[in-house]
Amino acid sequence: MIPTTLRQLLDATRGQRLAEWQGREVWLAREPWGELAVSLQGAQVLHFLPAPDAGRKATDSIAEAEQETADPAAEAATLVPGGWLWVTPTPQPLPGAIRGGIPLCWPWFADESPDGQGPMHGPARKAAWRLDAADEHEEGVELHLSPQDRLHEQLVPRAVIQANARRLHVELITEHRGTTPVKYTGALHSYFGVRHTHRCKVEGLAGARYLDKLKNFAEDVQQGEPGIRGAIDRIYQSNREVVLDDGERRLRIAKQGSDSTVVWHPDSELPQDTPPEAGHRFVCVEAACTRLDPVWLVPGAQHLLATTISCEENR
């Protein structure tokens, strides 16, 4: 699912380019291998659509498409199908974070900042990142990004995003450049576009221990595979890959450096930046390090948190 306004920018893209979407600089690619959109606020993947579905709808001239984007009617808060991820059509203005795609939660997950006072999910998702390299070849693309400003006294993050016709791979690398050990948590807070939230099940978590955030972190064990039938906010202790099945498509979500899998959907208690008609078109399945598996980094060490998303079946 992709906002109409972002779709128009992609339709007007041949190859790669930088453009502006909702006040943010976005890096866009529309190539034979597929499509990718990344916001430089947060180094956040917003959209990925691999070939052969990519590039079906072309708008002939960039000027024409940009004119459409500038048209108030085209700014309507709607989503159109396409892609594996979901992004709200009405994100908060800057400096707010964009809800959707793959936000990088760093250097803590949710409210797990060292003093409990830091912003939800850490400062990285709202920060300005720099595109250090875009290495494109016939098969796909690899982007390297780093924050423009220092976000932590001792830890330094960087992101690597690889996209090709078969998969999307995102790495969040944390390097310790300080002098004392640091505890770190984080997440690749992936919002997947689905046919309807209530049709979804997540395979691969049966038997896993979990903390239920909706029951004050009560501990339980998953019986069978979780379906999404109402609000859900759970941290599963699991390093296994999972499959998100929405009845139409089976997305395989593999991960590295993560012993927590977060499954989240607020059901009808939608955040303010999410219109009701868009609210049941996503499910979050997150590769994370949380209070269940915090990472202790010593000076000179580094940690890799990664997720690899591929499509097992399109029905």
Ligand SMILES: O=P(O)(O)OC[C@H]1O[C@@H](O)[C@H](O)[C@@H](O)[C@@H]1O
């Ligand atoms: O609204 P935010 O800050 O993006 O957070 C969304 C959700 O993110 C999930 O990762 C958390 O488990 C939820 O508790 C939280 O509500």
